[in-house]
Amino acid sequence: MLTEDGVRLWATRAGAGDPVVFCHGGPGLWDTLEEVSGLLAQRVSVHRWDQRGCGRSQRCGPYSVARSVADLDAVRRRFGLSRMALLGHSWGAQLTLRYALEHPERVSRLVYVSGTGIDRGASWHEVYERNLRANIRSGLGRWEALKARKRTDAEDREFCVLQWSADFAERERALEHAERMATPWLGVNFECNAAINAENKRTWGTPDLRAACEKLDVPVLIVNGAEDIRPGWAVDSLEQALPRVSRTVLSGAGHLPWVEDPEGFRAAVSGFLADLQ
Incomplete structure (x- = not known):
């Protein structure tokens, strides 16, 4: 598909039923949510895409949050969706939240998976770095x-x-799970990653963002793994701000909770999406 500024994006659709558009993590990665599609596609129509400059999409910018929101809307238009549910993972959870804040009339429900809330990243990043190094273990020197x-x-x-x-x-x-994530290897866009992360450092954690979340009239399900190396309390700021929110914490699961608790993940998300109209 083409965006309005002429950039080619890879996108695909599977399943039948009410539309759900997925947004992968990163920034700068590619769609890693095919397994999630497999868990849900019997109940809903799943739309997946590689974000601008990532994976199978054309590798060119500009890279920004606003451009990412516009590209997500281009995906919506390409598939002829007047309204859709959104499922975002990690950075993709932030993207879907931003989209819902700007276009609430186009979003029926939002599934916010393994995000880090709306406070500034500095509030949790030190804990994340410490946990990251502890978990890499014997590979730390090489990393x-x-x-x-x-x-x-x-x-x-x-x-x-x-x-x-x-x-x-x-x-x-x-390591086995991580190898599967990296296969096929489509190459990380580190330029995209740096640009969007730098922007988020400037714009996340503001009173205006919290005020906008407090007014969001869209049902939101927060899903996170209890063992995610990003501290679970980081997302409390978002849960406390949203007026229509529920939350599921999956024990024994990390940052990709559908990998380590697929049945728990499917039950939580499919139950939440069951009331789509």
Whole structure:
């Protein structure tokens, strides 16, 4: 599909029923939510896409939150959706929230998976860094060496697999799960990552953002894994601000809770989406 400024985006649809549009994490990654689609596509019509500059989409900017919101709306229009549910993971959860705040009339429900709330990242990032290093364990030295230097594409993949392995509670299978995330390897867009993260540092955690969340008249389900290395209390700020919110915490699961508790994840999300009209 093409955006209004002529950038090609990869998108796909599966299943039948009420429409749900997924937004993957990152920024700068590609769609990693095919397993989630498999859990839900018997009940809803799932729309997935690679964000601008990422994965199978055209690798060009500009990269910003506003541009990401506009691209999400382009996906909506491409599939002819007047109204849709949204499911976002990690950075994608922030993106779906931003979209809902700007276009609440186009959003029927919002599933906010493994996000980090609306406070500034500095409030939780130190805890995250400490947990990240603890979970990488024996690979920490290699991860630090790769982080500190210019890397080849193969080294980018190795670096990401080590880092992503920290996101799983099931430590004996963490590298296996991370390898699956990196296969096929579509290459991280670090320029996109840096641009959007820098913008979020300036704009997240403001009184205006909290006030907007307090007025959001859209049902929201927050889902997070109890063992996510991003502290669960980081998302409390969002839960406390939203007027129509429920929350599910899946024990024994990390940052990708559908991987380690697929049945619990499916039950929570499909139940929430069951009332779509």
